[in-house]
Structures are given as C-alpha cells and as structure tokens.
Amino acid sequence: MQVLRAADRKGTPWKNRGGVTREVCAWPPGAGFDDFQWRVSMAEVRADGPFSAFPGVDRILAVLEGRLALDIEGHATIELSAASPPAAFPGDAPTVGRVLAGPVTDLNVMSRRGAVRADLTSLEIRPRLTLAPTTGTRLVVARGRLRVTAPQAVDLLPDDALLLTDADPPVTLEAPEGAPAWLAAFTGLR
Known part of the structure; x- marks a missing residue:
C-alpha cells in the first residue's frame, strides 16, 4: 500500500495554455509517455482545445468538477459532468474538449491497448x-x-x-x- 499525496504533484502546463496536468501515478514507476503500461492523471481544463494523441492507448475520462463536451472523431458528442459516468474512448482518435462550465477538473486513466x-x-x-x-x-x-x-x-x-x-x-x-x-x-x- 502506497500513499500518493496530491500536494507532491507537479503541474505540467499544456502547450496550448488551455490547462495543466498533474500525474497521479504511472506504471512502471518512472515510465514516460512512450513506455507506460498505465497512467492516471488529473487535469484542470480552462479552455477548449484538442486532446493530445496517444497511439495504441485507450482512455477513460471522468469529470470531477465543471462540465465538458468531448467531440471524438467518428462518435456522437459526449457531455460529461461530475454526475455522469466516465467516458471511454481510443487515445489515438482525434478528440476536442469543449468547456461547457468551468474550469473543469478531470480524472484521466490511460492504458496500453492489448497489454x-x-x-x-x-x-x-x-x-x-x-x-x-x-x-x-x-x-x-x-x-x-x-x-x-x-x-x-x-x-x-x-x-x-x-x-x-x-x-x-x-x-x-x-x-x-x-x-x-x-x-x-x-x-x-x-
């Protein structure tokens, strides 16, 4: 059992300046974006914008605060709030997030497809x-x-x-x- 304190997480600003991500945990320890088996992060979404593409990765996204619309290529728009179930989608599908009521805080779970x-x-x-x-x-x-x-x-x-x-x-x-x-x-x- 390992406790991971929120106070110890460092925020990484997005390139488009629309938000900040804080990694909660990744496996194996120390893994980066190219070699994680799974990764959990929390993000503050302040502005509309495209999601980063993660080839070969599946995502599950839950909104903890605010309201967010996901426009995922080939799918109907999904609206998420703290009261809605999480949305699962391919990390390599072009996806745009639109802040409906914000700022938005989300919980993002990523896993390596097939592994x-x-x-x-x-x-x-x-x-x-x-x-x-x-x-x-x-x-x-x-x-x-x-x-x-x-x-x-x-x-x-x-x-x-x-x-x-x-x-x-x-x-x-x-x-x-x-x-x-x-x-x-x-x-x-x-």
Missing part, C-alpha cells in the same frame, strides 16, 4: 467500504477526506491517492460523514 485492461468506478464511502485483495493493481483517488485502515491507519486528503497491489491485505476506507472517491483498476492481458 492492460483498465476500469474506472465511482465510489461513495458511507461510512465505510472494504476493498478485498484482487488480481491486478488498483488506485483509489479520494475526493474527500478518508481514513484508510489495515495494515496501518492513514488519512487521505482530497485528491490524495492510494496504490494497492494484489499483494496487499484487505483495506478499509472510512468516511463517517460520507465521501466520494474513484477506483481505477488495472489487469494485465499478457
């Missing part, structure tokens, strides 16, 4: 939720304050993350007043 299967699920912890061990790797991104117990107790602040592998014991997330979180799960295909 890793990714899933992104919204969680509402009220008052507790136990995550049993499972095959693969999971990343919990807290949107509110959470207490994690087992094997040791640790507090997560908003946007902190918890990296879990299949070797970790069961973990309990607690939020007596209720708190949202996102669970990204990754399973190797080869």
